[in-house]
Each structure stands twice: as structure tokens, then as C-alpha cells.
Amino acid sequence: MILTKYILKNHLAPFLFSIFTLIGIFLLQFLMKFADRLVGKGLGIWIITKLIVYNLAWMIVLVVPMSVLVATLMAFGGMAQNNEIAALKATGMSLYRMILPPLGASLILALFLVYFNNNIYPDANHAARLLMEDISRQKPTLSLVPGVFSQDVPNYSILAREIDQESNILKNITIYDYSNPPSINVVTARSGIIYLSSNQKKLIMDLHEGEIHEFNNSNWNQYRRLRFERHKIAMPAEQFTFEQSTPGGPRGDRELGAPQMLSIVDSLQKIRNRYLSELEKTIAKITVTESPTVTDKGAARLFDKVKQRLNNNKNILRNVLNRLDYNKKEINRYWVEIHKKYALPFACIVFILIGAPLGTMTRKGGFGMAAGISLVFFLIYWTFLIGGEKLSDRGLLSPFWGIWSANILLGILGIILTIKSARERIELKFDFINKILPKSWKYNPDENENS
Structure with a gap:
């Protein structure tokens, strides 16, 4: 119990530090992006504060999993640097046992994020959009x-x-x-x-x-x-976006929880079934029911009639197929957002499996090392997530694989690293960076003393 508290205590400070640092970065980016819409509007401090608070929701959704990885790297890196990992292993405690406390904490964080994504995040997004609409139409000439x-x-x-x-x-x-x-x-x-x-x-x-x-x-x-x-x-x-200025109006996919979106998907699926039934009836009608005797005089008339019927059926088919295509894209778009409600929280668990073994391998507990390694995995994760979302929206990939592929890939990698790190002592060194750097960039204390 004491060791569990000690391991979790080592995670707490880096986790909170990472959250505030990353939120500060996102907040600065947000203010720089929307500064031109806010400056000169004569807005009060309370309005600006509400706008920032509402937009903190999407920042929290992104920042919490990222902070978990940074905190895990710093905690286990610091313990390895102080030989605490080696001492704990000498007492018979395996790396699996050391990872259990942060895994349990990450599970609680994941459940909190699932609740947050389905209950708080949609309302905050909706309120932020309405507030931005009110700000945008305050003085259009600006x-x-x-x-x-x-x-x-x-x-x-x-x-x-x-x-x-x-x-x-x-x-x-x-x-x-x-x-x-x-x-x-x-x-x-x-x-x-x-x-x-x-x-x-x-x-x-x-x-x-x-x-x-x-x-x-x-x-x-x-x-x-x-x-x-x-x-x-x-x-x-x-x-x-002047249409809605008060709560309770139509909401976008990012302003709804998973239960509401599932209800919409169910309705869209019923509409799709109706379109498919209409398509089958249209195909069945594309036949020439009349077969009069073709004479020289009647040939042209029959040809024009058949051509007109085929053109009409072609237009009907095109309209039905366009509606089916749009319907499918709408279903995929909602499924993407539904999966994101759960995939992002699950990333907290995945990043524990990645961060713990990498922390013991690097044996560095500083924020710089943790931030550098985290950046690599963040880029990999967001590349898969954003790419999968785009492919899923276009119907080129199923929403499940488009959103969960990053978690599956990094989860498998984390399990492999954890097993390998638990069986043997592995140390990652970055001496190869010194070999890549030009000699003029390297620090040589002997030359400074001679000068």
C-alpha cells in the first residue's frame, strides 16, 4: 500500500504540471487564432472568460491523455534514474506490479473522460458555438x-x-x-x-x-x-451562423453525446433502408413492357420512347444513389464521433503501457526528455487518428478501424515494450545524436579552458 501511494505520488506532480502546461499552449493557440474576432468588439471580461471556459472542454479531452504519457515517462524515468526501479525489483516486485497503480488511476481517468465526453463536452461545445455567433454578429462591419x-x-x-x-x-x-x-x-x-x-x-x-x-x-x-x-x-x-442564438436549437455531431448520436444513426439507417427499397423498385421498373411490331414508320417512335424512358429512369437512379451516398457519409460521420468518445479516453491506458517501460529504459526523469519522447508518440497517435477520421468520413475505411487503429497499434507496442522491459534490463541511450551533430556544434570543455 505504501509503495502504491509512493508510485502514484510520483505521477501526480508531473501530471498536473503537464496538464497546466499543455492547456496553456492550447489556450495561447486559441487566443491567437480568434484574436481578430474578439479585438475591438467592446466585449467585457465576463464574456471573454465564458468563451475561454467553454473552449477548455475540448482542450481537456486532448490534454488529459497527453499528460498521462508525460507523467508516466517522468515518474518511471525518475525512479529508474534514482535506482528505485532496480531496488524494487530486487525486493521481488516486478514491473507489472509497479504499473498496476498507474493503470488503475488511468482507468478511473478514462471513465471520467467518457462521462465528460458524453455529458459536459457536448454542452460546452454548444455553448461556445452560440457565444461565438453572438460575438460575430455584434458588429458585422468590423x-x-x-x-x-x-x-x-x-x-x-x-x-x-x-x-x-x-x-x-x-x-x-x-x-x-x-x-x-x-x-x-x-x-x-x-x-x-x-x-x-x-x-x-x-x-x-x-x-x-x-x-x-x-x-x-x-x-x-x-x-x-x-x-x-x-x-x-x-x-x-x-x-x-446567425440561425441559433439560444440553447436548445439544432446541434452538430460534436455537440451531442453518444446516446443521442446512436439514436440519430438508427433513424438514418431506417432512412437508408427506405432508399434501398426505393432503389430496388426503380431497378425493377427499368424494363420495356411494350413490344409492338417494329416497322419502318414505328421504329423511330419506339426508339424515342425507349430512350426517353431510359433517361428518366437514369435520372431517378442517380438521385437515389446520391441520397444513399449522402446518407452513408452522414452515418459514418456520426459513428466517427461516437468512437472518438471512447477511443480518446482509452488512450490514457495505452499511454501508461507505453510510458512505463520507456521511462525505465531512458532512465531520465526530466520534463525535456519526457516531452521529447511524448511528442513522437503524439504525432504518431494524431496522424493515425486524423487520417483515420478523414478516411472514415469518405467511406474508405470503417469508423471503428479509422478511430481505434492508433490505440490498437500503440497498445500492442506498449505490451511488447512492457514484457521486454520486465524480463530484462534495457537502457536507451541517445549517444547517436552526438554522432549526427557537426563537430562545430558540440561542446568541448578542453577548448574553452585553453582559450
Whole structure:
């Protein structure tokens, strides 16, 4: 019992240190990414704090398994460096027995993450998305930079040479409208304002004193110029996600727990079965039921009739197949998120199996060594996870293998390393790095003393 507490105590401090360090890194990255959306909005400290707290949820999901690996490497590396591993083995305690306490703790962490992923993480993601929507639509003109064309609105390129941030008044405006592919409209105006429609789905440009120049791509001889005293342009505002601003609305796959997504998958599967039944009926209808006597006069008529029927059936088949393909992608997308709810927590156990034997082999308990080795395994793990997720979403790999392949691969590697480290004493050295480095980079104390 004393040894169990001692081993767990050696893990606790590195684990907490790793969590705070990694969360700090992720938080800094998050703030750098979204700083342009937050600066100049006049937001209070409470709003910024809520946004950070909501986004801490996805950081915790990623950071906890990573911290487990770093802590395990530091704990077992430090114990090996102080010859405590050798002393414990001399008393008859095997490496398997030493790993049991952190394995038990990692199992508790995994269960906590499963609960967190299904109950807290979805609600936090939903709240974070709604809060970002509220921030985005507070002042839409802030996304415009004076004298620079903005491509934020699809199919529109907007230039305002002067912007009054207080009143949202734009001056000397030029708008390129590509919403109608056969033609291009260029709208110029002396001034205007930008605001959201009452249903928050359209971005309205209310222009004053300007002109509309219409060009036809297929025929450049067609040109028309219209002058106006006042003109309104309604542009799509989907990129600002104005549809939902209060809790309780539709949620994405990362804003749902596994039970809710399983219910959606079940509904999608029923829809898929209906599509398959419709496909079978459509295939059965693709037959020519009429067989009149083909004469010279009737041949052309019969050919046209058969051709028309085949074209109609071809379009029906294409629509059904497209719906089946979309349905399958939606099912795979939800299954990917369901598996991630459990695969990421399970990584805590896998990283114990990796970190414990590697820690005893390196015999180094410093954060630098642990972070360096952890980085390699993080890259391997996230490469498999992200690659598997993309392949699964495209239907090239089953969601199970796409998400669990990293855990299976590293789990097998961890078991092999644990067995090998328990049977014999293995020490990993990094002297080969000194051989790779140029001589000018190496530190030579004799040369410093002579100089």
C-alpha cells in the first residue's frame, strides 16, 4: 500500500504540471487564432472568460491523455534514474506490479473522460458555438477593412474605402456580385450601411447614390448601367451562423453525446433502408413492357420512347444513389464521433503501457526528455487518428478501424515494450545524436579552458 501511494505520488506532480502546461499552449493557440474576432468588439471580461471556459472542454479531452504519457515517462524515468526501479525489483516486485497503480488511476481517468465526453463536452461545445455567433454578429462591419476587398460573404467581393465603426456607415463602396454565374454586377455607391435582417439570416447592404453595372459573360456586347438613389442588396449570412442564438436549437455531431448520436444513426439507417427499397423498385421498373411490331414508320417512335424512358429512369437512379451516398457519409460521420468518445479516453491506458517501460529504459526523469519522447508518440497517435477520421468520413475505411487503429497499434507496442522491459534490463541511450551533430556544434570543455 505504501509503495502504491509512493508510485502514484510520483505521477501526480508531473501530471498536473503537464496538464497546466499543455492547456496553456492550447489556450495561447486559441487566443491567437480568434484574436481578430474578439479585438475591438467592446466585449467585457465576463464574456471573454465564458468563451475561454467553454473552449477548455475540448482542450481537456486532448490534454488529459497527453499528460498521462508525460507523467508516466517522468515518474518511471525518475525512479529508474534514482535506482528505485532496480531496488524494487530486487525486493521481488516486478514491473507489472509497479504499473498496476498507474493503470488503475488511468482507468478511473478514462471513465471520467467518457462521462465528460458524453455529458459536459457536448454542452460546452454548444455553448461556445452560440457565444461565438453572438460575438460575430455584434458588429458585422468590423470584418471589413478600409481599402481592402473582403471575401467574407460568398459570391460577393466588397470594398469600402472608408468605414465609420461607430455608426456602421460605409463610404465610397464597390461591390462585385458573382451570385448569378452568367453575369457579373458591379455596384458602386457613395455611402451605405450594413446590418442584419430581422431573422438574422441575411446581411443587408443599404446603399445610397450609386450605380449598377451589369455585364454578361457569354456576350460582352450586352452592358447595362442603372443609377439609383437608394438600393438594397440582401447577401447570405450563413458564414456568420446567425440561425441559433439560444440553447436548445439544432446541434452538430460534436455537440451531442453518444446516446443521442446512436439514436440519430438508427433513424438514418431506417432512412437508408427506405432508399434501398426505393432503389430496388426503380431497378425493377427499368424494363420495356411494350413490344409492338417494329416497322419502318414505328421504329423511330419506339426508339424515342425507349430512350426517353431510359433517361428518366437514369435520372431517378442517380438521385437515389446520391441520397444513399449522402446518407452513408452522414452515418459514418456520426459513428466517427461516437468512437472518438471512447477511443480518446482509452488512450490514457495505452499511454501508461507505453510510458512505463520507456521511462525505465531512458532512465531520465526530466520534463525535456519526457516531452521529447511524448511528442513522437503524439504525432504518431494524431496522424493515425486524423487520417483515420478523414478516411472514415469518405467511406474508405470503417469508423471503428479509422478511430481505434492508433490505440490498437500503440497498445500492442506498449505490451511488447512492457514484457521486454520486465524480463530484462534495457537502457536507451541517445549517444547517436552526438554522432549526427557537426563537430562545430558540440561542446568541448578542453577548448574553452585553453582559450
